[in-house]
Amino acid sequence: MNQKLQTINTKLMKLYESQPNLWEKQKLIQKILAEENWVLKLDINTAYAILQDLTIPQANLAKVYLTLLNEIK
Amino acid sequence: MVEAENIQALLKEYPYLKDIAQTHLLLTESDYKKYEKDAQLKYGFAKTISINLFQELFLNPHYYVYVEKLFNDEINQLVISYVSNGDTMGRIELTKSELLTSLKKIVVETNNEQLAFKYQFLANLASFAQYQKKVAKEEVTYNIEGQDYTFKMQDFITFLTLDNFDFVRICLDNEIKTIKGVAKKYFFYALSKSITQQTLDNYLFSQSFVTHYQDLTSYSLVDYQAINTLMTTQDPNISQIQVNQELHDLIYRDMPQDYTTLEKAIYIYIKLCKTLTYDEEFYAGLQRGKVAEKHEDIKHVATISPTNNKVVCYEFTAIYGKLLNELGLNYKNYQTFEEKFGGGHAMLYFRLDKFLISADAVVTILQGDIAEAKFNHPLKGLHANNRSPETRAEFKKAFLKVYEYLARQDKSIGEYPFMQNESFAQIVAKYRQLNPKLPDITLAERLDILLARLNDINKVGIDNLTYLVTLRKILFSEEELRNIIKFTIISNSETLSQETIRASVIITVNENGLRENPEANAYYLYNPNESIQRITKEEIIKNLTLNIYHYLNTVDIIPGINYGGRK
Numbered sequence: 001m002n003q004k005l006q007t008i009n010t011k012l013m014k015l016y017e018s019q020p021n022l023w024e025k026q027k028l029i030q031k032i033l034a035e036e037n038w039v040l041k042l043d044i045n046t047a048y049a050i051l052q053d054l055t056i057p058q059a060n061l062a063k064v065y066l067t068l069l070n071e072i073k
Numbered sequence: 074m075v076e077a078e079n080i081q082a083l084l085k086e087y088p089y090l091k092d093i094a095q096t097h098l099l100l101t102e103s104d105y106k107k108y109e110k111d112a113q114l115k116y117g118f119a120k121t122i123s124i125n126l127f128q129e130l131f132l133n134p135h136y137y138v139y140v141e142k143l144f145n146d147e148i149n150q151l152v153i154s155y156v157s158n159g160d161t162m163g164r165i166e167l168t169k170s171e172l173l174t175s176l177k178k179i180v181v182e183t184n185n186e187q188l189a190f191k192y193q194f195l196a197n198l199a200s201f202a203q204y205q206k207k208v209a210k211e212e213v214t215y216n217i218e219g220q221d222y223t224f225k226m227q228d229f230i231t232f233l234t235l236d237n238f239d240f241v242r243i244c245l246d247n248e249i250k251t252i253k254g255v256a257k258k259y260f261f262y263a264l265s266k267s268i269t270q271q272t273l274d275n276y277l278f279s280q281s282f283v284t285h286y287q288d289l290t291s292y293s294l295v296d297y298q299a300i301n302t303l304m305t306t307q308d309p310n311i312s313q314i315q316v317n318q319e320l321h322d323l324i325y326r327d328m329p330q331d332y333t334t335l336e337k338a339i340y341i342y343i344k345l346c347k348t349l350t351y352d353e354e355f356y357a358g359l360q361r362g363k364v365a366e367k368h369e370d371i372k373h374v375a376t377i378s379p380t381n382n383k384v385v386c387y388e389f390t391a392i393y394g395k396l397l398n399e400l401g402l403n404y405k406n407y408q409t410f411e412e413k414f415g416g417g418h419a420m421l422y423f424r425l426d427k428f429l430i431s432a433d434a435v436v437t438i439l440q441g442d443i444a445e446a447k448f449n450h451p452l453k454g455l456h457a458n459n460r461s462p463e464t465r466a467e468f469k470k471a472f473l474k475v476y477e478y479l480a481r482q483d484k485s486i487g488e489y490p491f492m493q494n495e496s497f498a499q500i501v502a503k504y505r506q507l508n509p510k511l512p513d514i515t516l517a518e519r520l521d522i523l524l525a526r527l528n529d530i531n532k533v534g535i536d537n538l539t540y541l542v543t544l545r546k547i548l549f550s551e552e553e554l555r556n557i558i559k560f561t562i563i564s565n566s567e568t569l570s571q572e573t574i575r576a577s578v579i580i581t582v583n584e585n586g587l588r589e590n591p592e593a594n595a596y597y598l599y600n601p602n603e604s605i606q607r608i609t610k611e612e613i614i615k616n617l618t619l620n621i622y623h624y625l626n627t628v629d630i631i632p633g634i635n636y637g638g639r640k
Contacts, residue, residue, distance in 0.1 A: 021507070028504040035497050037448070042501060044519060044548050045511040050504070052512060062518055069526050069544075 001067045006033050008054045025053060039068040079104060080135070087159045097161065098130075098139045098153045105155035105163055116175045122165050126153070127175060128183075131191045143169060144198050149271065168274035169199045196277060204276040205230060213267050217259045217301060228253050229264045233285045240285050244294040258297035265290050265297075296427050296461040303424040306398060308406035310414050314395045315375035323348060323379045324396065327482060332475075334400055335425050335468070339475040341396050342455050345389065346434055346446035347479065352383035353535035353576045353601070371414045386435040387419035389443065393432060394421050420454075428468055429458045444539040449480045516557065516584050519548045523580075524597070527605045537601035538562065538576060558582050561631045564623040565600065567616065575600070577622075579613065581632045591633030610634060 009030050016022040029050055032038050039047055047068075048061050056064050079101040084091055090099065100108075108123035115121055130136045130151070142148045151172065153165040167175075173196055180189045197203070208226040215222055232252065235243070243249055243257075252260040273283060292298045308314075324344050332340060355368055367373055368385045374392060377384055384392075387408065394404045404423035420433035433454040435441040442454040457468035505511070523544055530540055541560070549558055558580065565577035580597040581587060587594060598608040613634055616622040624630055 025504065025507050028500055028507070031500045032497070032504065035500075038497075040448075040543055040547060041497065042547060043550075044514055044522070046501065046505060046508075047547075048512045048514060049508045053508075062522060066522055066525055069522070070529060 001064065001071055002033060002038075005051075005054055006030070009033060012054070029053060037072050039065070040072060083156050087156065090156060090159075090161070093161060096142075096148050096152070098136060098151065099161065100153065100155045102155045102157045102162070105153075114175055114179070116167070117171045120166070120171075122153075122167070122175075124179070126165075128179065128185075128188065130172075131176065131188055140172070140195070143167075143172070144195055146275075150274070169195075170274050170277060173199060173277055199276050201276060201278055201282070204272070204278075213263065215263050215266060217262060219304065222255055222259060222263065224253070224255070224260070224263045224267070226267060228260075229267055232260075232264065233268070233282050233289075234279070235285070237281060237285075240288075241294065244289075258295060258300060261289055261295055261297050262300045292459065292461040292464075296459055296464045298459050298461065298464075299424050299427050299429050302429065303403040303405060303422070306394075306403045306405070308394055308404065308421075310371055310391065310406070311395065311398065313371045313414075314391045315372075316392055316395050317375055317378045319378045319380075320348070320392070321396075329478070333471070334402070335428060335471050336475050337400055338397060338402065338423070338425060338430070339455065339472050340479065341400075342393060342432055342434070342442075343446055343452070343476055343479050345393055345396075346442045346452070347483070348379055349377070349382045349384045349389060349392075349443060350447075351435060351438055351441070351443050351535045352385055353538070354383075355385050369414060384443075386433075387414060389434045390419040390421050390432070393434075394423075397421075397423050422458075427459070427464060430468070431456050431458055438535065439539045439542050444536060447536055448539075449476075449483060452476070516553070516582075520558075520582060523548055524605050527599055535576065535601075538578070541578060541599070556586055556588075557584055559587060559632050561629050562625055563631075564625060565616075565621065566623075567621045576625075577601075579608070579631050580605075583632075587632040594633040596631070 009026055013023060013026045013030065016026055032042075032050060035041065042050075044065065047065060051061050051064055052058075080094075080099055083099060083101060084094060093099070108126040111123035111125045113121040114124045114127050130140055139148070139151050143151045149168075151167040153163075153167075154161040155163050173192070176188065176192045176195070179185070180192050205227075209230065211226040213224050213226065215224070232240070232243075243252065250257060255263075268286060273286065278286075288294050324341055328337065328340050328344075352368065355365060368388060371391070374388050377388060377392065390406060391414070394406055397404050402423050402425055404421045406419060406421050408417045408419045418435070420431060422429070422431050424430070431454075433441075434443045436454050438444075442452040445452055455472065457465045459465055459468075526544060527541065530537055545554065545560055554560075561579045561581065562576055563579060565575055578599040580599060581594050582597070583590065583594045585593065594610070596608045596610060596613060597605055599605045610633065613622065613631060617634070
């Protein structure tokens with residue numbers, strides 16, 4: 001799942017190239033996603049905000065979040 | 074002379090204070106308080122004295138007696154107190170150098186001739202020349218790292234009076250290995266023992282002399298703090314400790330051959346943390362009973378292996394100490410309460426050249442290094458305690474190098490999150506600044522996530538509880554953890570066999586407040602490695618009544634259950 005999120009993030013960074021504020025946010029998200037087990041190091045509210053910024057639909061947020069947690073061995 | 078008469082009256086009233094009055098300048102409470110309201114003179118390190126009282130020390134013959142006592146070395150410092158209901162209270166302390174430095178200031182400000190004369194007289198008694206005259210011909214001998222060395226005091230004085238450039242050069246130039254034919258660090262060690270803070274308090278040294286002395290004794294230029302420490306291992310049980318061969322082989326198996334002794338010591342610590350696990354039965358059993366007896370038997374240490382890997386703090390410490398000893402390092406096993414094996418929380422200190430290191434893998438049970446190392450989380454239990462920041466940084470660098478190596482071997486976790494932890498926090502903080510309004514997530518949704526996750530985790534023993542602590546932290550705010558959801562770890566003997574107990578968790582939830590309407594509290598029982606289940610209040614009370622459940626302490630009790638815990 002994290003890999004999928006990284007792919008979305010790369011696409012969004014390209015898309016936002018001419019929108020510095022949005023691009024900067026994605027740049028920070030890129031760094032966060034690169035952190036091993038990042039989902040265990042953030043409160044759930046910040047993690048959901050990141051998923052929303054990655055355009056994950058509201059209805060899928062819990063499912064994606066749980067998948068990220070499940071992936072940590 | 075009102076004060077002097079007052080003091081005589083005091084001593085008449087409390088004759089037993091006569092002895093203390095020999096060494097302390099005693100004032101009446103009203104005089105002392107009166108002086109406190111005066112304009113104050115700052116001196117020493119954040120200390121103050123009334124300017125009037127300070128001047129009186131030299132002008133009032135009764136007070137001046139104590140100044141004379143100080144300069145005649147009859148007392149170490151001038152102490153001023155007051156008497157209240159027969160007890161001495163308050164305390165103003167002045168050393169010779171504090172007295173002289175402040176007096177010089179007052180003389181400059183007031184041009185008082187009498188004070189100026191006193192200053193000249195006293196400054197001469199405590200001058201650098203007087204000090205030099207007193208000690209220059211003295212020799213001192215110290216046993217340093219097992220051998221006797223003799224030093225001339227004059228050599229120490231000459232060294233501290235060097236100009237700053239030469240002083241720093243000699244300290245920092247690694248090519249300069251000796252001073253007066255003795256290892257540089259040994260020379261500094263002997264200097265710090267021969268010239269003490271009391272010496273500085275008693276004489277007027279130049280500012281550069283004092284600065285050089287402080288630079289040396291703070292170990293900021295050269296770290297010799299470890300000299301003469303831990304010359305032997307201090308562990309009464311070392312001869313009885315045996316490390317299991319399988320465990321020994323596993324610890325050493327992948328250790329890089331080119332590691333320094335420091336890196337090896339760090340490697341062994343982290344590898345032990347990754348291999349061993351804290352015994353949850355011991356935790357749940359409140360560190361008493363049969364399980365405690367097992368761990369308190371020193372022979373049990375030899376049975377601890379990669380597969381039989383449940384330990385408690387003193388077993389971890391025993392194994393680590395023994396392995397350090399194999400590396401040729403001395404250590405001190407420190408136990409709270411008693412010296413006997415298992416007599417309280419255990420940790421150890423060891424010395425490795427200049428490094429003074431402490432090791433405590435179980436600072437807390439659920440979040441000690443023995444738990445955190447398995448997640449490659451930052452570790453807190455292995456420290457260099459040297460005062461020198463450079464030495465601590467050197468240790469940290471070696472620590473991170475070894476941890477990174479070990480973390481990379483641990484393919485199941487990934488790489489080395491601990492390396493970027495600080496910068497990660499900064500990145501997240503920046504991200505939050507761009508997202509001032511974070512989404513709200515209902516308690517029900519977060520609870521669903523928690524329950525789903527707990528049903529799925531499959532870690533070893535107490536590591537499940539460590540994981541639960543992490544989940545609790547990321548899913549719920551501190552306020553929620555105070556008011557609407559509570560995790561109570563209990564000892565649970567309702568298990569597979571009658572002989573064992575384990576740590577379970579009761580999760581209590583009430584969106585409207587745990588204490589406001591306890592009848593509506595919902596309870597869940599979590600047994601590690603089993604599915605989480607709802608449990609009724611009645612079942613909990615029954616299990617507490619039948620002693621199947623025990624609280625681990627009398628404070629963390631299950632909300633809404635009026636049984637057990639703090640009365």
